[in-house]
Amino acid sequence: MKIQQNLLFFLEMETVRICVFLLLFLSQTWAETDELQMVDMKQDVGRDNSKCNITVNFWAELKELRDMVITSKSKIEKLEEEKSELLSRVTTNENKVALSDARLSASESETEELKRQITETPKVAFSVGLTDAREIGPFNTEITLKFSKVFTNFGQAYNTHTGVFTAPLRGVYYFRFTGFSSRTNHWFGVILNHNDKRVSLNQDYNDDVAYATISNGFVLELEKGDVVYLVLPSNHVIFDDSSNRTVFSGFLIFPL
Structure with a gap:
């Protein structure tokens, strides 16, 4: 004006x-x-x-x-x-x-x-516990661990029936897991697999202590449809109960 x-x-x-x-x-x-x-x-x-x-x-x-x-x-x-x-x-x-x-x-x-x-961008994140049935194993062969207790499962990329996480898109993902043992004088641990390739073997021998734990984490580049899962080695044990001592988690950091 x-x-x-x-x-x-x-x-x-x-x-x-x-x-x-x-x-x-x-x-x-x-x-x-x-x-x-x-x-x-x-x-x-x-x-x-x-x-x-x-x-x-x-x-x-x-x-x-x-x-x-x-x-x-x-x-x-x-x-x-x-x-x-x-x-x-x-x-x-x-x-x-x-x-x-x-x-x-x-x-x-x-x-x-x-x-x-x-x-x-798809929301992808999961966190699951193994079981409330306490000890699993030992077995004469490797088995895929099926984590049945779901805390979160955004995107439904983790399948509790197969124990397998399937990448919904190409990207960079973070995975972390912990394991627990209460049986003395025995081996316990898990194997992290990407598709049919072993990423790491994580194990320890529980000698005469009341319990033992393992833990590890990885950042992996996955293509759409790639799978990631945990395996119990043969002649190994793993333990979990309502305290959620053995858990498996992962999430999408960013797509590619």
């Missing part, structure tokens, strides 16, 4: 300037006319002194008016400079606002894209 008022003011100044120029033109015309009249009147001064006095007074007033016009012209020129400076500032501010709007729009677009990626 303030800018509109300023522009209206300057339009009024333009009108004043036109009027001033018109007065200058008229004053010059009047001056030329009066000079001719003064010549004639000087020739006839002896006949009528009152005409001469009227002409002199009119010329003085006209000169005063011309001075006023010149002063007004100077003020108008100064206002023109101020107008130009103001318009320049307005343009600069408009450019700054446009730049800010562009940056804000870009930030909003990036935020929306991030939200879209977060929304569209």
Whole structure:
């Protein structure tokens, strides 16, 4: 609103300037006319002194008016400079606002894209306990451990019936597990498999103490459909109960 008022003011100044120029033109015309009249009147001064006095007074007033016009012209020129400076500032501010709007729009677009990626990226995370049946094993062959107690299973990527985690998409995943033993003088432990490849063998011998534990964790790059699972080695035991001493967890760090 303030800018509109300023522009209206300057339009009024333009009108004043036109009027001033018109007065200058008229004053010059009047001056030329009066000079001719003064010549004639000087020739006839002896006949009528009152005409001469009227002409002199009119010329003085006209000169005063011309001075006023010149002063007004100077003020108008100064206002023109101020107008130009103001318009320049307005343009600069408009450019700054446009730049800010562009940056804000870009930030909003990036935020929306991030939200879209977060929304569209599958939620994959699981944490499961082995059993409440206490000790499992030993067996003459390796068996896949089926963790039956589900604490979380976002994305349903872990299958409690098979004991296998299946990657729903290509990405980098983190897996961690712990194992517990209460049988003395016996081996206990687990094997971490990625597809049909052994990633690690984690075992210990429980000699004459009341209990023993193992723990490990890995970051693995998986393709869609890859599987990860824990295996009980042959002639090994593992223990779990309601205290959840043997657990298996994993989650998607980021997709690839």
